[in-house]
Amino acid sequence: MMAEISQAAASIQRAREVASRGLVEREHVVEMIALAAVAGEHVLIIGPPGTAKSEAARRMAQALGGSYFEYLLGRFTEPSEIFGPVDLRRLRDGVVETETSGMLPEADLAFLDEVFQGSTAILNTLLGLLNERTFRRGHTRIACPLRVCIAASNALPSDESLAAFADRFLVQIFVEPVGSSRLEELLTAGWKLEGGSPDAVSSLADIDRLAGAARRADLSQVRPQLAEAVRLLRAADIELSDRRVVRAQRLIAAAAVLDGRQTPDARDLWPLVFAVPSAEQQDRARELLRDILERSQNEALRAAAEDAAAGPAARAARLTAACHELLEREPATSDESWRLEAEALAREIDASIAPDQLPEPLREARAGLVRRLESPTTDPANDAVSPDMETEA
Helix, strand or coil, X not given: CHHHHHHHHHHHHHHHHHHHCCCCCCHHHHHHHHHHHHHCCCEEEECCCCCCHHXXXXXXXXXXXXXXXXXXXXXXCCHHHHHCCECHHHHCCCCCCECCCCCHHHCCEEEEEXXXXXXXXXXXXXXXXXXXXXXXXXXXEEEXXXXXXXXXXXXXXXXXXXHHHXXXXXXXXXXXXXXXXXXXXXXXXXXHCCCCCCCCCCCHHHHHHHHHHHHCCCCCCCHHHHHHHHHHHHHCCCCCCHHHHHHXXXXXXXXXHHCCCCCXXXXXXXXXXXXXXXXXXXXXXXXXCHHHHCCCCCCCCHHHHHHHHCCHHHHHHHHHHHHHHHHHCCCCCCCHHHHHHHHHHHHHHHHHCCHHHCCHHHHHHHHHHHHHHHCCCCCCCCCCCCHHHHHHC
16 A cells, blocks of 8 residues: 555656646646645746746646646636536527536646636636536536646735635645756746646546545645644634644645655644645744654655755755756756856855755765865766865755
């Protein structure tokens, strides 16, 4: 059983790696989509235009496999554009049924851009579909295979009724433009990023296998710590409804399973941050839960665990993996784009963690990166080390 779970987790990790390729500072978005799919929850991505919200969602959905539905909602979008048109043949018989072929009710994964632009009729129908995985319209009643719905918007709505709809998305991710320290990496990756989405490298069977394992997970060990974390947040007037608290357990169980463990523990509490429903409150949650979140770690979801915890262990693990990945694909001859990416990564390491606090694996990985950058060429056989750079490393 555990061997099958490990194989499924490895498959999802490959999908995450493929989907993340070329996306700078959106790795955590891709990973949270995978986590939500295993947990059976939905994702809301909030950020300004041009911040790769749709690209991250589209690439991960495609890499996970299954039937996919995508739509950009507007004020004049008709329900038939999302759920399907009325079946005219049945309507002649006095029966109102919807032809759902190829539409959202039959999708395994879905992405809805500018979701809050939808009409009341669309959003009300979506509520039932998201909550119960059931589509109801007229005489039509069908069970939906939807694993995860990813929605995006430029901002959270201020309208109370729309805010209630937003609350149905347990996972809420807030993104900003890429930071200045990684602009070179963004320019290089964006130039190379090919149009379209990656081929599927995982399968729904893997998602379902991991989802089943997550439902069987034993959370008795981590529940007291989760309860204490919720008390701290509520005491600081951070809004967490009973529904969100209870359902957050699904994310915690899924995080453990994706990390190859059947029993969640303190390392898996970090998804709770993504259940907090505003960017400001998420930042406060990170500060309030600092002592709890510093133990966060997840080999399969490094970027997401780091973003949630902003902890040194998760950050160091992600940077170490990035160093190894970059060194493994080092070109045999001089490549300016590779060098720019390597220099940007070295700067990020130096800006993120003090030299005297670098864990040994990251220290060694950075030293290897420095050796390559100091070599006259990028030939892997050239291991000449500059004494100054080695000392700095």
